[in-house]
Amino acid sequence: MLVLAIVLIIMPWVMPSFAVSTDILIFGLFAMGFNILLGQTGILSFGHATFFGLGAYGTAMFLMKPQAVPRVPASLGMFGFVTGIALATAVAVGIGALSLRRKGTYFSLITVAFNMMVYFIFIQNPLDLTGGGDGIIGIPTPPLLFLERWRTPVTWYYFCMVFTLVAVAILRIIQTSPFGEVLKGIRENEERVMLLGYDVARYKLISFTLSGLFSGLAGSLLAFHLNFVGYDTLYWMVSGEVLIITLLGGFRTFFGPLVGAVAYILLKDGLSAITENWMIFMGAVVMAIILAFRGSGILEMAEKRIYKGRG
Amino acid sequence: MPLISMVAIDPSYLVTQLLNGLVWGLVLALIAMGLALIYGLLDIVNFAHGAFYAFGAYVAWQTLLSGGNYWVALLTVPAASILLALFVESTLLRRLYGQDTKFTLIFNFGLMLVIVQACRFIWGARGKPISIPSELAFSVDLGLLSYPAYRLFVIALTSAIALAVFIFLRKTHVGMATRAGIQNREMVQVLGVNIGRIYTLIYAIGICIAGIAGLAASPLFGVYPEMGIEVLIPAFVVVVVGGMGSFHGSILAGILVGQVATLPIIWEPRVAQVMIYVFMAIVLLARPAGLFGELGR
Numbered sequence: 001m002l003v004l005a006i007v008l009i010i011m012p013w014v015m016p017s018f019a020v021s022t023d024i025l026i027f028g029l030f031a032m033g034f035n036i037l038l039g040q041t042g043i044l045s046f047g048h049a050t051f052f053g054l055g056a057y058g059t060a061m062f063l064m065k066p067q068a069v070p071r072v073p074a075s076l077g078m079f080g081f082v083t084g085i086a087l088a089t090a091v092a093v094g095i096g097a098l099s100l101r102r103k104g105t106y107f108s109l110i111t112v113a114f115n116m117m118v119y120f121i122f123i124q125n126p127l128d129l130t131g132g133g134d135g136i137i138g139i140p141t142p143p144l145l146f147l148e149r150w151r152t153p154v155t156w157y158y159f160c161m162v163f164t165l166v167a168v169a170i171l172r173i174i175q176t177s178p179f180g181e182v183l184k185g186i187r188e189n190e191e192r193v194m195l196l197g198y199d200v201a202r203y204k205l206i207s208f209t210l211s212g213l214f215s216g217l218a219g220s221l222l223a224f225h226l227n228f229v230g231y232d233t234l235y236w237m238v239s240g241e242v243l244i245i246t247l248l249g250g251f252r253t254f255f256g257p258l259v260g261a262v263a264y265i266l267l268k269d270g271l272s273a274i275t276e277n278w279m280i281f282m283g284a285v286v287m288a289i290i291l292a293f294r295g296s297g298i299l300e301m302a303e304k305r306i307y308k309g310r311g
Numbered sequence: 312m313p314l315i316s317m318v319a320i321d322p323s324y325l326v327t328q329l330l331n332g333l334v335w336g337l338v339l340a341l342i343a344m345g346l347a348l349i350y351g352l353l354d355i356v357n358f359a360h361g362a363f364y365a366f367g368a369y370v371a372w373q374t375l376l377s378g379g380n381y382w383v384a385l386l387t388v389p390a391a392s393i394l395l396a397l398f399v400e401s402t403l404l405r406r407l408y409g410q411d412t413k414f415t416l417i418f419n420f421g422l423m424l425v426i427v428q429a430c431r432f433i434w435g436a437r438g439k440p441i442s443i444p445s446e447l448a449f450s451v452d453l454g455l456l457s458y459p460a461y462r463l464f465v466i467a468l469t470s471a472i473a474l475a476v477f478i479f480l481r482k483t484h485v486g487m488a489t490r491a492g493i494q495n496r497e498m499v500q501v502l503g504v505n506i507g508r509i510y511t512l513i514y515a516i517g518i519c520i521a522g523i524a525g526l527a528a529s530p531l532f533g534v535y536p537e538m539g540i541e542v543l544i545p546a547f548v549v550v551v552v553g554g555m556g557s558f559h560g561s562i563l564a565g566i567l568v569g570q571v572a573t574l575p576i577i578w579e580p581r582v583a584q585v586m587i588y589v590f591m592a593i594v595l596l597a598r599p600a601g602l603f604g605e606l607g608r
Contacts, residue, residue, distance in 0.1 A: 042413075044413045044416065044417070065336075098592055098595050098596070099595075101599040102551070102595070102599060104412055104413075105350070105356045105412045105413075105416055106551060108356070108413075108416060108549055109356070109547040109550060110547075110591070110595070112547060113544055113546060113547050113551065113588055113591055114588060114592075115550050115590030116544050116588065117589070119587050120584040120588075120591050121585055124581050154386075176550055183574050225335075230590040236540070236544065240420060242423075243417065243420070247417065267502065275432075276431075276436070277428045277429075277432045279424050279427075280425055280428035280429060280432065281426035281427050282421075282424060283420075283421040283422065283423070283428060284340055284421065284422025284425055285332070285421070285427070286417060286418070286420060286421030287403065287418055287421040287422060288409070288416050290415075290417055290421070291403065291406060291407070291418065295414055
């Protein structure tokens, strides 16, 4: 954790810009949340844009839609995090309960289908809440430590960094807790865990919900980061992107998703300057990771190298 | 509002919507059928299936551009689809047999990105219209209403393909080996059948059908890079509702989902896109195994 803190403090100074570094934090956090399911519990969700997008919308709708709630005073800006996370988490419970009724690949298909459902609902601008195709513009900076007065890309990065560090610390605690051990057991052998008397369905649902919660937090940060939320945050392709990020870094490692976010954002930056169809490279990378490296990402390969070196 | 308008529907409008739903449902059924065959035998969720649907439509566009007509495309599209399928299967997919289905799904997601982006690169990101073949550019008088002949042709074409696959599975030796392989792969191998060849064949058939579905749909909905995903996710709904290993299930569920997607347009177009997912949620609540499927797969 200490190493991570130092890396994150230094990172923006070697990156192209502070805004890029903040992107890395947000997508890294999103991928860390996603990986509770894939890496730890062994479940592949293809619908995590739902919770990322709802985190962003939950924040934006609370702060910017006076007809929904009595006009929120700016001093309550921090509360936008709460509404964003709450919306993402609540929907995660619902979608999790439904989609976990089916196993394996069916589960992946159901999550991506519900992802599309939420996308279509939000694009229709129900009750004039979501802004439809225009999205929601002008989300104010949360007023913490006079941040709204002193907001520069630098202070904003470090603000997000603190959030990320706290979230990663909590994720670490979850991972190493007895609860996290049960999740690992489900990943390795679900039936055995069930025979040991654990309520596997409940553990999976909690895992799914936690995953949605952290994805929602990342989405909420994104809303403040861009001061804007658009429906494309909810598009199913974002679910694919978080999967690519996690794979790139290495889904079998704890910090892999963060490493993946660094690689992905930099690759995206570089490639999209070359060609508009840069996703073709991402597709090739995904195929290569599965075919040639048996699913190992950057951090995993690095770790293997190190262990080999030690003999 | 919806309740009031429900009382006074023009019956010819209702039948038109039912037929439109049937067209869409049969296109979905063809996609879902390929998914079901490939999943049932190869144990692979073909996330790239929609990309092959788009590829078929682009090949049709290219055929028309190069001076061919729709009927020529009806030959070039299957040929190109089969060639691409054989190439993908023999060079890449073959190495994944027997691996974790999560991995194969992710691999096919990557493959989908490559195919779709390659189509964008070759043919451009802008949508392209394909005109209805001139021989079918008229309306048929069905008594109550007149309906475009091309849409009736799509109904006939998709039904014929489904029937052909059904006969292939029931009446030919290879089809029987396929069905047996879906039930018990090892046993078929023990009996001396070269299951690897059947894998290749079934993958090529599934892809070929997706390509033809893309061709059939292109004059109705146009040709554009995202068309694949727009049919893939509803096809997932079909597969979840119908049961993935089931041939009949995918056809019936396809027709059903087609209606669920189309009929609500009569009352409230804005909710129509959402309805199939609501329908899927209800099925998951009431019958988690799907309408025609068995639990445990």
